[in-house]
Amino acid sequence: MILCCGEALIDMLPRQTTANEPAFAPYAGGAVFNTAIALGRLGIETSFFSGLSTDLFGEMLADTLAASHVETNLAARSSRPTTLAFIKLVNGQASYAFYDENTAGRLLSAGDLPILPPEITTLFFGGISLVNDPAAGAYAALQAREAGNRVTMIDPNIRPGFITDEAGYRQRITAMIAKADIIKLSDEDLHWLKGPGDLEALGRALLAQGPKLLLLTEGAAGARALTATQNRFVAATKVTVADTVGAGDTFNAGALAALHAAGALSKSALNALPDATLDAALSLGTRAAAITVSRPGANPPWAQEL
Helix, strand or coil: CEEEECCCEEEEEEEECCCCCEEEEEEEECHHHHHHHHHHHCCCCEEEECEEECCHHHHHHHHHHHHCCEECCCCEEECCCCCEEEEEEECCEEEEEEECCCCCCCCCCHHHCCCCCCCCCEEEEEHHHHCCCCHHHHHHHHHHHHCCCCEEEEECCCCHHHCCCHHHHHHHHHHHHHHCCEEEEEHHHHHHHHCCCCHHHHHHHHHCCCCCEEEEECCCCEEEEECCCCEEEEECCCCCCCCCCCHHHHHHHHHHHHHHHCCCCCCCHHHCCCHHHHHHHHHHHHHHHHHHHCCCCCCCCCHHHC
């Protein structure tokens, strides 16, 4: 079972009323939430850990997880409000305004961390949940506690405009990268972390910090997998893009699902991944993401759609 650890929020997506007035419609979302949903829809046993509100939006999030066969028994429920993210779309590209103060997700603390059952073999972390304390510190503590015995994967999904303490954030992400087995970054994320330069050279510098596998998405070009000795690339599936909301999150799920199917989500297996396994992870990740970007909002595909 894969445990997805991170934010669940409501994406307020731009719409028009029947009177042609601008409006926003609520959709369940959040980077880690989207990955959990996509994993559940791909048939992978998945559980979700976050601070989940008991308000009407929190119930919407819990119901959406359940509908995609994702367990929420480990989530920390509270009466604090749900995080809201208002989205602006320009040529299909999303920018965000977050309302996150004093929310159920933001105020998650180390005291809320669950004892994990043995069937959880892999933990996935990421998104804005790694930016602000106390939640960010709680997730870092969970990874530090479990990284010795379970596979951990991180996709920081870096949003510079949301980061108020860049030095503290870089310190936290660097420490989590060092403990992680798998890292996923966009090309923009990698440049933000490592500066300008050749993507492969920057990626190998990151691998030298400790991870065994780097999954690197390169926008419309495709995605790459780097290990200490391998560099595999798969071109993106060409589709008509509705918007890019949830694209990277769905890629994460596809890659994890393929690695799971190959029996590769173990410490020993990640030390020696065949080219075919890496290619399968990149292929499923890009094909699943292509379906998500072809329709509005974060709406990952079900297994039968692939």
